[in-house]
Amino acid sequence: MAVFDTPVATHLLQFATTLGFRVALAEPDLTGTRIDGDTDIVVTDHDRPELGAVLRDALNSPARWIGVMGNMRHAGPHVAALRALDVPDDEIARVHRPVGLNIGSKTPAEIALATLAGLIADRNNRPGGPFEQRP
Template sequence: MTVEPDACAVAHGAADVGADEKTLVAVFASPVASYLLSYAADLGYHTVLYEPDAARATDVRTACDIRTTIPPLDHTADVVVTDHHRTELGPVLKDALTAGDARWVGVLGNPRHEGPHVSALTALGLPSNEIARVHRPVGLNIGSRRPAEIAIAVLAGLLADRNGKPGGFEFA
């Protein structure tokens, strides 16, 4: 049985909660990716920007590993596509789904419309069960409108998922 540290001791920095290995791969340089990578580093993630267009990678203003090809992904990796309008969406998502064993893959976008990733991945011949692994929408529904808020909502959703919690203000 694992003994959880006292919540007050954790909040005051007096208890060691241990380190768990986790990686965040933000796909495509964007304002959301900048905040996502910065905040994720503060949360203990190893941060990676996957930007196939090296010229765009300079748009991200945070220290992280920058890759023009998908890095190897293991069970510690969460992958978040931050721009669903890019023409490379299908190939990049296919790479993310087939480059190992990512824990979680998602695409930002409006939940009221079918994501463009569905037709892009279908056209690339991915089976429906692989396409269904792509989460959309991503993050907690907090009414985010600004890139920093979207990043917070995404990370809160990922943390809730990692911890087996639904997110929000219900505590069980």
């Protein structure tokens, strides 16, 4: 599931469909979306005012994986947004940032490709998934 209608989300949903994923776009929130234990949630815009509420709702869902796009050289705004909503730190730690493989992505299509590759690696228990940080 991609959250927020962005150029990256457009490519993410297109590529994911081609790969056989069940896809959904949530905009501006998760209301009415079907989330189960196989759902991966990728928030594609970390500057939206709804960020905290969307992530809080995602953390309260049975989603398998939750991540926010962003540059690892900058503090994630999701932390402050979730703390302002009294979300405990152990729950905040479940939100992954950055997401995807570090392939030097620049364009929305490249970012979407790297994100999906990371999710596939994680689902297949392979190294290089979204959790592996490289210097």
